[in-house]
Amino acid sequence: MELKRREFSEKTLKQLFIGSQLDGVKFGPGPGSLLIRFMHYTNKQPDDLWVNIESKWTVFSTINNNYPNSEDEIEDLTEEDEYSLVFKLRREKVIDIKLGETVPHLIIVFESGLTMFINGHHDMYECWQAGDGTGNTGEDWLIVATPGDDIATWVPNDSKLGENS
Numbered sequence: 302m303e304l305k306r307r308e309f310s311e312k313t314l315k316q317l318f319i320g321s322q323l324d325g326v327k328f329g330p331g332p333g334s335l336l337i338r339f340m341h342y343t344n345k346q347p348d349d350l351w352v353n354i355e356s357k358w359t360v361f362s363t364i365n366n367n368y369p370n371s372e373d374e375i376e377d378l379t380e381e382d383e384y385s386l387v388f389k390l391r392r393e394k395v396i397d398i399k400l401g402e403t404v405p406h407l408i409i410v411f412e413s414g415l416t417m418f419i420n421g422h423h424d425m426y427e428c429w430q431a432g433d434g435t436g437n438t439g440e441d442w443l444i445v446a447t448p449g450d451d452i453a454t455w456v457p458n459d460s461k462l463g464e465n466s
Contacts, residue, residue, distance in 0.1 A: 302405055314431065319395055323411070336353045338351050358375070358383075390411060395410070398410065407429055442455065
């Protein structure tokens with residue numbers, strides 16, 4: 302993952318998600334896919350955000366810089382375990398969001414100190430997508446962990462972040 306692309310994507314994620322609260326979950330078509338919704342309850346726009354997870358993820362009870370390198374290092378969770386973890390994070394405010402140093406792992410830090418870690422490494426598939434709007438296509442903003450440890454980001458032309466990456 303190129304440093305410039307990582308920095309742009311991380312800046313976009315911070316602008317979108319910091320201050321939002323985990324607001325709900327949409328059940329995926331089957332195990333292994335989960336759409337988590339976030340909402341800004343202020344006048345910040347966009348207010349309706351989501352993260353679609355298509356890889357393994359977990360929650361740490363403290364901020365930890367020793368994150369897994371791949372899905373193989375994350376314990377298997379049942380669907381019930383996943384929803385239990387999401388329930389623990391309900392209404393939690395996002396205070397930081399960042400990407401892994403060389404792999405686009407998504408790391409979301411909540412006000413309580415809980416940290417959601419979403420694997421971003423796969424050679425053939427997208428591990429996660431984040432964006433805005435009521436669907437999961439990204440109405441204006443879209444950030445995607447792409448195959449081969451890369452990241453792609455689309456922002457509105459009038460955003461203050463600059464060129465699309």
